[in-house]
Amino acid sequence: MLTIADAVNDCTLFDGLSAAHLGLVAGCGRFVRFPAGAAILREGAPADLFFVVREGSVGLEVASPERGPIVIQTLGPGDTLGWSWLFPPYRWHLDAVAREAVAAIAFDAACLRAKCDADHELGYRLMGLFADVMLRRLMATRLQLLDVYAHGSR
Amino acid sequence: MAAVEQPPGLLTPRPARVLGWRRETAESVTVAIEPAGEPWAPGQFNMLYAFGAGEVPISISGDPARADRVVHTVRSVGMVSAALGRLRRGDWVGVRGPFGTGWPLAAALGRDVLIVAGGVGLAPLRPVVYELVRRRADFGRVTLLYGARTPGDVLFGRELERWRGRIDVLVTVDAASPGWTGDVGVVTSLLRRAAFDPARAVAMVCGPEVMMRFTLDELRRLGQPEPATWISMERNMHCAVGLCGHCQLGPALVCREGAVFRSDAVAWMLRVREV
Numbered sequence: 484m485l486t487i488a489d490a491v492n493d494c495t496l497f498d499g500l501s502a503a504h505l506g507l508v509a510g511c512g513r514f515v516r517f518p519a520g521a522a523i524l525r526e527g528a529p530a531d532l533f534f535v536v537r538e539g540s541v542g543l544e545v546a547s548p549e550r551g552p553i554v555i556q557t558l559g560p561g562d563t564l565g566w567s568w569l570f571p572p573y574r575w576h577l578d579a580v581a582r583e584a585v586a587a588i589a590f591d592a593a594c595l596r597a598k599c600d601a602d603h604e605l606g607y608r609l610m611g612l613f614a615d616v617m618l619r620r621l622m623a624t625r626l627q628l629l630d631v632y633a634h635g636s637r
Numbered sequence: 638m639a640a641v642e643q644p645p646g647l648l649t650p651r652p653a654r655v656l657g658w659r660r661e662t663a664e665s666v667t668v669a670i671e672p673a674g675e676p677w678a679p680g681q682f683n684m685l686y687a688f689g690a691g692e693v694p695i696s697i698s699g700d701p702a703r704a705d706r707v708v709h710t711v712r713s714v715g716m717v718s719a720a721l722g723r724l725r726r727g728d729w730v731g732v733r734g735p736f737g738t739g740w741p742l743a744a745a746l747g748r749d750v751l752i753v754a755g756g757v758g759l760a761p762l763r764p765v766v767y768e769l770v771r772r773r774a775d776f777g778r779v780t781l782l783y784g785a786r787t788p789g790d791v792l793f794g795r796e797l798e799r800w801r802g803r804i805d806v807l808v809t810v811d812a813a814s815p816g817w818t819g820d821v822g823v824v825t826s827l828l829r830r831a832a833f834d835p836a837r838a839v840a841m842v843c844g845p846e847v848m849m850r851f852t853l854d855e856l857r858r859l860g861q862p863e864p865a866t867w868i869s870m871e872r873n874m875h876c877a878v879g880l881c882g883h884c885q886l887g888p889a890l891v892c893r894e895g896a897v898f899r900s901d902a903v904a905w906m907l908r909v910r911e912v
Contacts, residue, residue: 495829540820542821551815553813554813554817554821555821556821556822556826557809557819557820557821557822559820559827559830560830561829561830562829582818619826622851623822623823623825623826626823626825626847626848626851627811627812627822627823629847630786630811631755631756631844631845631847631848632755632756632757632784632785632786632790632811632844632845632848633786634714
């Protein structure tokens with residue numbers, strides 16, 4: 484049977500962490516499942532955890548009174564869901580909805596923040612890993628904004 | 638003075654009749670014409686001459702196994718491409734070609750194949766996909782990642798569905814509309830989900846230049862070697878035979894040395910603003 488420690492070891496998000504740090508991270512994780520259509524995160528709600536998606540698809544949405552929910556990005560296996568847990572006031576900025584049945588690892592934010600406070604090396608490494616995730620998302624968003632398919636023959 | 642003979646089809650268009658057409662999206666049309674030239678390879682292009690309008694390079698987008706027709710997918714972005722998009726069954730078009738280099742199907746035998754297409758860039762790659770699907774057992778894992786602007790801009794939707802049974806197909810759009818069940822986001826964000834082994838994969842990339850630049854960056858990060866990655870470049874082509882120099886890209890002429898290049902030959906030029 485797959486243990487949380489095994490699953491955390493397999494997460495590319497945590498590539499480069501030492502075995503000891505992986506153990507600390509795994510200690511804050513648990514397996515979770517969401518049926519299709521389930522609300523995983525709600526804008527404004529406390530950001531008390533984050534996820535690494537293992538199976539399925541998650542839509543990041545902005546609720547709009549005029550247009551209904553607008554999906555701005557989808558996440559799939561291996562993707563990280565949620566970084567508001569890192570920064571006060573620890574509230575979600577977007578909705579996240581399971582577009583199909585989702586299996587994920589959920590990490591308890593308070594547990595992990597406490598371990599980062601106690602072990603600054605872990606905190607530094609984790610912050611670097613999340614900064615990389617945020618940088619990729621920022622670059623992807625910039626590319627999305629460029630609307631590259633709008634012009635030209637391609 | 639003695640007349641200079643030109644091989645037919647090199648600089649003189651040959652007439653070909655339009656066999657059929659299909660609207661793909663609001664801006665794109667696929668036109669099938671009767672074969673008028675030499676056999677072609679996936680990745681090559683023809684110069685299509687719309688009488689009274691002009692001539693433009695258009696990639697061949699059809700099935701290489703269909704010897705009875707040559708298929709092109711045209712996005713209407715100017716006067717000539719708009720005229721080509723208005724062609725209907727029985728109309729005539731001028732054809733020169735096929736020109737240019739092809740996708741490295743032989744080099745991909747026995748290896749994983751990763752295809753990354755953006756927008757109308759799927760059209761020059763469709764002949765490759767036909768071959769990969771037909772000769773599925775000759776290749777390792779095959780993944781097609783395709784990005785389009787909106788769900789309405791997705792090319793070859795029915796075929797994408799058909800191919801899913803034979804190869805991995807992931808489609809994403811930059812902006813979703815209600816009812817869209819595929820992915821949302823840029824095509825590069827799908828790369829980490831693609832099942833391929835960089836040590837034994839061949840990657841083929843075609844789309845707008847900015848999209849290809851970002852794709853190459855991400856492939857490099859994932860460990861895909863540049864010599865095992867091919868891209869299709871686009872420049873302003875006129876003669877298509879390496880005489881006029883309009884399509885010069887640094888030391889290369891896209892019409893003659895391309896349009897398909899091994900990425901280590903041209904990737905550095907994607908960052909040179911002057912070319």
